[in-house]
Amino acid sequence: MTSVPTATAPSAPDTAPTATGRIGTGSRGTRILGLVALVGIAVATYLALVSSPPDENMGDSVRIIYIHVPIVVVAYVGCLITTLGSVMVLWKKSVWWDVTAAASAEIAMVTTALTLVIGMAWARPTWGVWWVWDARLTSTAMLLLLLLGYLAVRRIPAETSTRSRRAAIVGVLLLPNVIVVNRSVTWWRSLHQDTTILNTLQPKIHDQMAFALYFAIPVALVMFAWLLVHRWRLAWMEQQLEDRELDQAISDRRAEAASGRAEDGPR
Amino acid sequence: MEPVVHLRSAVSLLGRFPALAGVDLDVMAGEIVLLQGPNGAGKTTLLRTLAGLVPVVSGTAVVLGVDLCRDRRSLRPRVGLLGHATMLYDELTVADNVRFWARAARSSRADAEAAMGALGLDGRLQDVVVAKLSTGQRRRASIAVMVARRPELWLLDEPHAGLDGEARDVVDGLVRHAASSGATVVVASHELDRARHLAGRTVTIVGGVIAGSGAAPDVAVAAEPSTLPMADESTAKTEVHHVP
Amino acid sequence: MFRDALLVAGKDLRIELRSRIGINQILPFALLVLLLFAFALDPDSGVLDRATPGLFWLAVLFSALLAIQRAFAIEAADGNRDGLRLSGLDPAGIYLGKMAAIFTQLAVLELVLGVGVLVLYSAHVTGWVLMIATCVAATAGIAAAGTLYGVVAAGLRVRETLLPLLLLPVLSPVLIGSVRAFEAARNGNPGEGWPWVGLLTVFAVAYTIFGAFGFGPLLEES
Secondary structure (H helix, E strand, O other): OOOOOOOOOOOOOOOOOOOOOOOOOOOHHHHHHHHHHHHHHHHHHHHHHHHOOOEOOOEHHHHHHHHHHHHHHHHHHHHHHHHHHHHHHHHHOOHHHHHHHHHHHHHHHHHHHHHHHHHHHHHHHHHOOOOOOOHHHHHHHHHHHHHHHHHHHHOOOOOHHHHHHHHHHHHHOHHHHHHHHHHHHHHHHHOOOOOHHHHOOOOOOOHHHHHHHHHHHHHHHHHHHHHHHHHHHHHHHHHHHHHHHHHHHHHHHHHHHHHHHHOOOOO | OOOOEEEEEEEEEEOOEEEEEEEEEEEOOOOEEEEEOOOOOOHHHHHHHHOOOOOEEEEEEEEOOEEOOOOOOOOHHHEEEEOOOOOOOOOOEHHHHHHHHHHHOOOOHHHHHHHHHHOOOOHHHHHOEHHHOOHHHHHHHHHHHHHHOOOOEEEEEOOOOOOOHHHHHHHHHHHHHHHHOOOEEEEEOOOHHHHHHHOOEEEEEEOOEEEEEEEHHHOOOOOOOOOOOOOOOOOOOOOOOOOO | OHHHHHHHHHHHHHHHHHHOHHHHHHHHHHHHHHHHHHHHHOHHHOHHHHHHHHHHHHHHHHHHHHHHHHHHHHHHHHHHHHHHHHOOOOHHHHHHHHHHHHHHHHHHHHHHHHHHHHHHOOOOOOOHHHHHHHHHHHHHHHHHHHHHHHHHHOOOOOHHHHHHHHHHHHHHHHHHHHHHHHHHHHHOOHHHHHHHHHHHHHHHHHHHHHHHHHHHHHHOOO
């Protein structure tokens, strides 16, 4: 090694930090992404609320799947990215992936919490209870807890390298844990007959409903991407700031040593 | 001959703080080197870096033929570090501790027994639980652990601290014996008088950088902030520094 | 690696024998949990009886948290982490050794808890083989995952609160599996229980392997 390592990957392409103006995480790329997301959301909302038909059994309350399912997909994609990123952190010691894993997990946590809230908001008018111990809802609750655990490790008071490494180990296991928990809970709940309440209320997805649903999912993913890019850039800039402080600290230390010597020097 | 320790512009971090900000150091086999400098200068970090515990983020660092930038783990069993912490298990006896660490380092039982004997820890004292020992006894036990591992490089951080006169003589004897058997010793100490008799050479570190190096008897350098240094022009390589 | 594991396991168990924290504190805690369950669930109502397998394993899980914290608190004292790094011990060996020591302590705990449950909850025991196999597989899984997440939390100021948050969600499949297996044993259908033992075994093996590899990087600079 011949130089103090600063961020090893090239800085985010479209970021325009200037010496004068405010530094933001926006750029042409994210503005386009954001626009696409907004338009998509508008269209998806129309499809969900207006043009798609209500379900035979559930009536209009079936429309909740147009937001519920995409949000869940986003949560799982977020987990996947976090696990992938954690693998890269351990394998290639990549700071870029470390930041990605952290940002992705944060967004996944929010969307998971949202999923649970939406699920509960749906359960109440539909079945009269706030919570049922069905496989999906229970697994989602466990997913939230696993994510909270990962995020707790990201916040520990320790040095960056320690924190990244420990978080990476937990992150690598995130998706496997999610899968194992999911399988166990599903297997367990399938032994009981409580799930009949859900089975009878399973919507049959017709063409127009399918279209609305399959449209909503990519829209949600675009929104996720937009959030991810912004969160990533924020974290990246924090990282760069830390690195710059480090370089400053090294030169300060050297100056301290030199002045200690220069004051008298060889007499 | 290859130096046992070879550092060039080595930078080590304690978290974000560059405890070593560009150290140049060469130590040959069999040398006993005294490392001195004011508090916070980086003595402890330098010793820990030489032990392979602290990563070197830039520069060159080769110890016992091992490149510290690449592989620190293989170096560690060959090095003995005596630091401020005792590295002993409080719940176990002296004998348990020495034997455990010795076996971990693949040393023989005989080495462990010999080390305990050399430090006066044989007999009744062996079976005392570490928690019940005095500070001096604990220190001796830590030293016994280090000696039992038969390291090629001895790194001693304030080895005389907490020991009475007799124990200090024992430690000095062990150091001299180790050096004459081919091991290399780096001692960080504030007790200049005693340490200077032991060491063949003195190296001074200030602000994370080596500030001076010279034959021990010739260099008188202030270790504490309050004392003034004496300039010595007899050795051309010697740089003397004020500690403000 | 195995030689180092034996050395470390021996050391940990010797410390436990000398300090007797497990016997004096963790075991009573487990029995206390059993009693508290009885207070909460009114022995007369029959709930306690039906819930016995679950309560047993909950008591084991909570006690395991204490045992794992203890296993790493030993190393937190006075530079022992540095000592382990300097020692030349194979990190995978250290992992296996610590895991084995935790496994042993939990096994003893489960034995005593089992007796406690038999006595306190008037439980009936059938399906011995299934139950013992469940205990072995589940305990191995708890020890394996626990040692790994234990070192993630080790040495941190927040370790007491972080470890439960990390470990309990991860161990929920173990809880589900072991309780179902126990229930199957009690109901006299061991056939339903063995698949769960399979799950527990896969869990234990997977975590042991991952833990052995992951322990090294985690032991580095705290």
